[in-house]
Amino acid sequence: MKWAYLIIVLALVSGCVSLPDVKKPGQPQPQQPQPISDSSRIRHDSGTVFVDMIARQWEFVPDYIEVKKGDTLRIEAQSVDTLHSIAIPDLGIEKALEPGKPAVIEFIADREGEYGFKSTKYSGIGFLKMKGKIVVTP
Numbered sequence: 001m002k003w004a005y006l007i008i009v010l011a012l013v014s015g016c017v018s019l020p021d022v023k024k025p026g027q028p029q030p031q032q033p034q035p036i037s038d039s040s041r042i043r044h045d046s047g048t049v050f051v052d053m054i055a056r057q058w059e060f061v062p063d064y065i066e067v068k069k070g071d072t073l074r075i076e077a078q079s080v081d082t083l084h085s086i087a088i089p090d091l092g093i094e095k096a097l098e099p100g101k102p103a104v105i106e107f108i109a110d111r112e113g114e115y116g117f118k119s120t121k122y123s124g125i126g127f128l129k130m131k132g133k134i135v136v137t138p
């Protein structure tokens with residue numbers, strides 16, 4: 001019996017097993033992630049548009065990017081929670097976004113139009129909402 005007790009204690013201490021998180025009434029709820037301003041993550045610099053993008057359940061921030069035809073678009077994307085991806089089907093681009101492993105997408109926006117992007121990895125119930133748009137203006 002002592003051994004069984006010791007094993008349970010070790011499992012709890014090591015984090016293999018966790019006790020259910022008991023919510024006490026009156027305790028503050030955990031904070032939701034704050035929305036991050038889109039424009040703060042987009043920087044224009046002499047013909048290149050730099051985008052510092054995050055992917056999370058279940059959105060891209062920013063989810064709307066406008067560039068001028070001829071601009072170079074450089075997107076550095078990273079997941080802040082679980083496995084996502086960023087795919088731009090019309091451009092044949094797809095990159096997996098593993099947490100902690102940023103991916104870079106860079107291309108010259110040489111055709112006007114709208115290019116949708118999305119996550120193609122199932123990342124939970126809301127993953128179909130993970131969409132955005134790149135607009136290339138004249």
Ligand SMILES: [Cu+2]
Nearest residue numbers: 084119123130
């Ligand atoms: Cu996703």
